Amino acid sequence: MPEPKLGKSKDKRDMHYSIGALIKKDSTYLLIDRAYPPYGFAGIADHIDEGENKFKALIREVKEESNLTVKDYKLLFEEELNWNFCSKGIRVHHWYLFECEISGIPKRNERETKSMNWYTKEQIKKLKIEPVWGYWFKKLKLI
Numbered sequence: 001m002p003e004p005k006l007g008k009s010k011d012k013r014d015m016h017y018s019i020g021a022l023i024k025k026d027s028t029y030l031l032i033d034r035a036y037p038p039y040g041f042a043g044i045a046d047h048i049d050e051g052e053n054k055f056k057a058l059i060r061e062v063k064e065e066s067n068l069t070v071k072d073y074k075l076l077f078e079e080e081l082n083w084n085f086c087s088k089g090i091r092v093h094h095w096y097l098f099e100c101e102i103s104g105i106p107k108r109n110e111r112e113t114k115s116m117n118w119y120t121k122e123q124i125k126k127l128k129i130e131p132v133w134g135y136w137f138k139k140l141k142l143i
């Protein structure tokens, strides 16, 4: 398994880099129910691995987690979040959130997800959203 790319945060702590994929179809969004901490409903996301760039990580992870192909993408936000932890014990993540155009039929990764479905804004408001995705959705004024 490749290791996540490691860096230093503004306050000099160990930091990982992450990509997130906002995938929209009509007026619904593709969310997974995460099988690993942090738990909750989330968009597709992962670490950027050592030796990998953010675009490769985005395309790889969307494929791995949903079987979808990224056809185009647009960077929505780039931000260092000093409250966002991961199961590897790192407590700061430098995020790149992309909006993606995709092709293919979603098929969930059974190891990493408990479910995967399309949700409207109204449905998203009622879900238990993983904190970092709650942060993005608020920023995007979806919830």
Ligand SMILES: [Zn+2]
Pocket: 004, 016, 017, 047, 085, 086, 087, 088, 090, 093
């Ligand atoms: Zn991490």
